Amino acid sequence: MTWTTFFQQLMNGVSVGSLYALLAIGYTLVYGILGLINFAHSDVFMLGTYFAFFMIGIFLLPWWISVLIGVGLCALVGVTIERVAYRPLRNAPRISALITAVGVSFFIENLGLVTVGARPKGFPRPELMKNVYFIAGARIQGVTFWVPLISIAVLLVLFYLVYRTKLGMAMRAVSKDMETTRLMGVNVDRVILYAFALGSALAGIGGVLWACKYPQINPLMGIFPGWKAFTAAVVGGIGNVVGAMIGGFIIGLAEIMIVAFFPNLTGYRDAFVFALLIIFLLVKPSGIMGETLKEKV
Amino acid sequence: MKPIVKWLVVTVLVLEVGVVGAQEVIRIGANLEMTGAVAAYGQMIWEGVNLVREIVGDEVDGKKIELVLVDNKSDKVESANAATRLIDKEKVVAMLGPAISGSMLAVGPVCEEKQIPVISATATNPLVTQGKKFVFRACFLDPYQAAAAAQFAREDLKANTAAILSDIAQDYCVALGNFFKEEFTKRGGSIIVEQNCKTGDQDFSAQLTTIINANPDILYVPNYYTEIALITRQARDLGFEGIILSADGADAPELFSVGGDAVEGLYHTAIWDATKGLNEVGQKYIDLYKEKYGKDPNMFGALGADAYLILVNAIRQAGSLDPSRIRDFIEDTADLDVVTGKVTIENGDAIKPVVVRKVEGGKFQFVKTVVVE
Numbered sequence: 001m002t003w004t005t006f007f008q009q010l011m012n013g014v015s016v017g018s019l020y021a022l023l024a025i026g027y028t029l030v031y032g033i034l035g036l037i038n039f040a041h042s043d044v045f046m047l048g049t050y051f052a053f054f055m056i057g058i059f060l061l062p063w064w065i066s067v068l069i070g071v072g073l074c075a076l077v078g079v080t081i082e083r084v085a086y087r088p089l090r091n092a093p094r095i096s097a098l099i100t101a102v103g104v105s106f107f108i109e110n111l112g113l114v115t116v117g118a119r120p121k122g123f124p125r126p127e128l129m130k131n132v133y134f135i136a137g138a139r140i141q142g143v144t145f146w147v148p149l150i151s152i153a154v155l156l157v158l159f160y161l162v163y164r165t166k167l168g169m170a171m172r173a174v175s176k177d178m179e180t181t182r183l184m185g186v187n188v189d190r191v192i193l194y195a196f197a198l199g200s201a202l203a204g205i206g207g208v209l210w211a212c213k214y215p216q217i218n219p220l221m222g223i224f225p226g227w228k229a230f231t232a233a234v235v236g237g238i239g240n241v242v243g244a245m246i247g248g249f250i251i252g253l254a255e256i257m258i259v260a261f262f263p264n265l266t267g268y269r270d271a272f273v274f275a276l277l278i279i280f281l282l283v284k285p286s287g288i289m290g291e292t293l294k295e296k297v
Numbered sequence: 298m299k300p301i302v303k304w305l306v307v308t309v310l311v312l313e314v315g316v317v318g319a320q321e322v323i324r325i326g327a328n329l330e331m332t333g334a335v336a337a338y339g340q341m342i343w344e345g346v347n348l349v350r351e352i353v354g355d356e357v358d359g360k361k362i363e364l365v366l367v368d369n370k371s372d373k374v375e376s377a378n379a380a381t382r383l384i385d386k387e388k389v390v391a392m393l394g395p396a397i398s399g400s401m402l403a404v405g406p407v408c409e410e411k412q413i414p415v416i417s418a419t420a421t422n423p424l425v426t427q428g429k430k431f432v433f434r435a436c437f438l439d440p441y442q443a444a445a446a447a448q449f450a451r452e453d454l455k456a457n458t459a460a461i462l463s464d465i466a467q468d469y470c471v472a473l474g475n476f477f478k479e480e481f482t483k484r485g486g487s488i489i490v491e492q493n494c495k496t497g498d499q500d501f502s503a504q505l506t507t508i509i510n511a512n513p514d515i516l517y518v519p520n521y522y523t524e525i526a527l528i529t530r531q532a533r534d535l536g537f538e539g540i541i542l543s544a545d546g547a548d549a550p551e552l553f554s555v556g557g558d559a560v561e562g563l564y565h566t567a568i569w570d571a572t573k574g575l576n577e578v579g580q581k582y583i584d585l586y587k588e589k590y591g592k593d594p595n596m597f598g599a600l601g602a603d604a605y606l607i608l609v610n611a612i613r614q615a616g617s618l619d620p621s622r623i624r625d626f627i628e629d630t631a632d633l634d635v636v637t638g639k640v641t642i643e644n645g646d647a648i649k650p651v652v653v654r655k656v657e658g659g660k661f662q663f664v665k666t667v668v669v670e
Binding site for chain 1: 466491503534553
């Protein structure tokens with residue numbers, strides 16, 4: 001393998017990884033506050049692409065406005081899911097909430113299959129994402145270039161929100177101790193709603209960017225990216241935003257490199273990622289950046 | 298109500314008498330999927346068979362051909378039952394078999410035992426005809442298609458080196474990839490890199506980077522339309538400038554909606570080209586179909602029509618209604634003009650020209666037909 005080829009593979013890995021990273025942040029955000037793995041996250045990701053797709057295709061809106069509306073609608077869907085499915089189970093055992101999350105995920109997927117059909121649709125991409133740049137002999141697509149930048153921008157906004165605003169303070173408080181925060185006069189349910197809106201908006205952005213790279217959308221498109229992003233969140237240390245990003249890049253690079261160096265193992269590409277998940281859960285369940293878990297009382 | 302019932306009874310009796318009293322009829326069974334999971338296939342075949350009867354007529358040497366349709370409900374057991382019923386009760390001399398391989402595999406033994414020839418329009422599994430004397434099909438098999446692709450790549454596109462990116466989760470793709478490799482190598486070309494993917498994969502950048510690094514003349518992608526569209530797209534984005542060749546899996550509108558301008562110049566092998574008839578009956582079929590249904594004809598209907606034409610030709614040649622004799626003349630079918638081109642039957646399987654098409658201006662354009670030599 002020549003140096004240029006290796007560099008190209010590296011860029012391929014970064015490109016996939018940054019998408020996983022963006023999606024992983026959403027998982028981690030909700031988990032950090034609620035201790036709930038929101039399995040419907042990957043389906044909100046799918047919905048984001050369809051919202052944008054229909055805004056462009058039916059209402060003939062410009063690309064950027066369609067995406068913004070799509071992301072807004074995703075936030076709305078996230079809020080609805082939390083209000084309808086998760087809030088009634090706030091004090092139920094964790095396993096109930098987890099199973100509900102899986103149920104919501106299946107519900108959205110099948111609703112998609114029934115309403116828009118299983119046949120894939122082509123997603124329109126703006127020129128900006130299609131352009132190809134040359135860096136040190138490697139060909140880099142516009143979307144590869146922009147996704148990491150967008151992810152970092154999102155991260156900065158998130159940090160500002162969590163550490164510099166009152167809402168962020170409330171979120172951190174809720175994540176430490178929900179009951180005490182409630183006693184302090186904070187509207188806990190509203191804080192959680194905001195967290196879901198934020199996480200779902202991120203899923204929407206991730207979905208649109210994913211569709212820019214792989215311009216094929218279908219109602220089940222969220223499943224595998226979702227599982228991998230979840231793995232990234234665990235590898236990075238679930239609950240930790242920086243960890244989620246690092247995890248995303250690790251998964252993306254690992255996936256590309258296994259195909260690049262061991263073409264015979266291509267069939268095990270997904271298996272490899274999930275083996276990584278199992279290994280981390282066994283050896284270091286708190287992940288790379290995670291603190292050692294103290295069991296909440 | 299009563300008079301109406303009476304009239305109905307009388308009408309039915311008259312019809313019955315009419316049928317019995319007329320000249321000798323030839324009864325052909327149609328064991329098709331009219332309901333159930335793959336009802337669309339059976340219905341399209343039935344449509345095609347009836348359409349071609351309007352073109353070539355429904356008589357052989359003055360004897361009327363009567364089609365007896367039995368719905369097999371897209372089910373294996375029902376298919377076998379339908380075959381038994383058609384043979385024992387309806388006394389058919391030959392049968393149009395189910396569209397899908399699973400059902401055809403259930404019908405095969407029944408027809409073997411009762412020695413009634415059966416022909417399927419579209420069952421592609423190699424096992425369907427293997428070791429059977431009375432079972433036929435009107436479509437070609439995956440190995441034949443891949444060999445045609447390899448011959449086209451070597452002789453027409455003058456490719457010396459090729460790469461294959463095949464889907465290891467699909468028997469169809471694996472078979473095509475292997476047979477392409479075999480034929481391409483046999484013809485003096487070399488496969489310089491082989492890469493795999495899995496159904497549902499969206500990212501092929503790692504495989505494609507390796508392929509582009511090896512710089513083959515041609516990239517063979519015997520996958521289904523979504524993968525072909527994504528692979529082509531990413532290959533072009535990553536700077537691949539060679540020719541991309543795929544198989545009949547490419548034939549879906551999604552290829553264009555997902556692939557966009559990246560699929561321009563893509564070649565693929567196909568069972569037939571619905572825009573251009575290769576012979577008179579083919580062109581007539583296409584024209585009549587468009588006139589009647591207002592859309593492009595489909596492959597299932599065309600192959601159904603082929604199966605019917607093969608049967609009718611064999612009955613005419615045989616000059617008798619002895620099923621064993623008809624069977625021999627089906628096997629002897631050679632260069633018969635049917636809707637999808639000229640067909641020859643060998644060991645129960647159809648050998649016919651493979652159509653090659655190229656994407657130009659967001660549409661498939663006919664390039665040529667290939668007969669494997």
